[in-house]
Amino acid sequence: MTNAEVLRQVEQGYRLPRPLNCPQSLYEIMLECWHKCPESRPSFNSLQYRLEDQYTEGGTEIHNLSVHN
Numbered sequence: 311m312t313n314a315e316v317l318r319q320v321e322q323g324y325r326l327p328r329p330l331n332c333p334q335s336l337y338e339i340m341l342e343c344w345h346k347c348p349e350s351r352p353s354f355n356s357l358q359y360r361l362e363d364q365y366t367e368g369g370t371e372i373h374n375l376s377v378h379n
Contacts, residue, residue, distance in 0.1 A: 325344050339352070339360060
């Protein structure tokens with residue numbers, strides 16, 4: 311796609327599909343970061359807390375992903 315096509319697609323709500331081997335919980339965070347309204351996007355502090363929480367406690371999906379890559 312050209313840059314203009316990408317811009318048009320994103321403005322219409324297109325987001326990249328979930329990458330292979332990407333846990334759904336991590337992809338949901340990615341989608342939040344790409345929210346059209348900046349006020350609806352998570353803060354960096356929130357992201358750090360959520361990612362650390364997923365990685366260290368209940369996030370075996372993310373831990374397993376990092377171990378295998």
